[in-house]
Amino acid sequence: MADNQQPLLELRGVSKRFGAVQALKDVDFDAYEGKVTALVGDNGAGKSTLIKVIAGINLMDEGELRFDGRPVRLHGPKDASALGIATVYQDLALCDNLDVVANLYLGREVVGGPRLLREVSMEREASGVLKRLAVRIPSVRTQVASLSGGQRQSVAIARSMLGRPRMVVLDEPTAALGVAQTAQVLELIRTLREQGHAVVVISHNLNDVFQVADRIIVLRLGRKVATLEADRTNSDEVVAAITGSREAEAGEEESAATAATEGTER
Secondary structure, three states: OHHHOOOOEEEEEEEEEEOOEEEEEEEEEEEOOOOEEEEEOOOOOOHHHHHHHHOOOOOOOEEEEEEOOEEEOOOOHHHHHHHOEEEEOOOOOOOOOOEHHHHHOOOOOOEEEOOEEOHHHHHHHHHHHHHHOOOOOOOOOOEHHHOOHHHHHHHHHHHHHHHOOOEEEEEOOOOOOOHHHHHHHHHHHHHHHHOOOEEEEEOOOHHHHHHHOOEEEEEEOOEEEEEEEHHHOOHHHHHHHHHOHHHHHHHHHHHHHHHHHHHHHO
8 A cells, every 4th residue: 555655756735826826735745656646636726736846847935845755856857857757748749750769869869979869779779668668659760740649648658768767747648539549548557557657647537547546636726635545436526526515515524513512512
């Protein structure tokens, strides 16, 4: 169980404000190696802000971040990457006119001399990464423009693995994908978990969440309102937490218990 493990990533009391907008307020968040943690919530709940804090893009106003048991301070995306945190955003940031190898190494090409790329070495490493992740594509020299949505998502995830991260954050990885393509991406998420990575998945699709998640964390209006074990809850409870009815029910039960206690004392 995750409760018996040391979290790889710990956020404590994280708050973030953009002008008059309080995007996050006193949020706690944990991610564990070998576990998939789903982050869910309605639009405007603070999910994107939180993952950008983890990625080093948004600097938190208050709170503490601990990685592998030690406190750290992120000043930018390079700091997060150096720790071993990789983030794959919804737009994927792939170049359609380039092949898979070029996309995997975009911006970090292996150079063997002045203006000389080590194409063979890059192709070999790209093939190895895709094989380890069981990603199925026609060839590493296939142009990304000709790949399916699921294959494109897989390439974006594979690119994040070149730095051998310990934690992978996936922003809406199955958005706008068909059934077969979604199944391919979900299988890749399971592979990441089996290989020991801490995986954080942000998704609006609860069906996909329940297929891969071990834990579900719910944000609502910038606050964490629930942490649920996926095998001990259901979609109705998650939706109730997202919409706020779960909190309302808890408040009604507390009020009823208080009234009963007061009645007994009288």
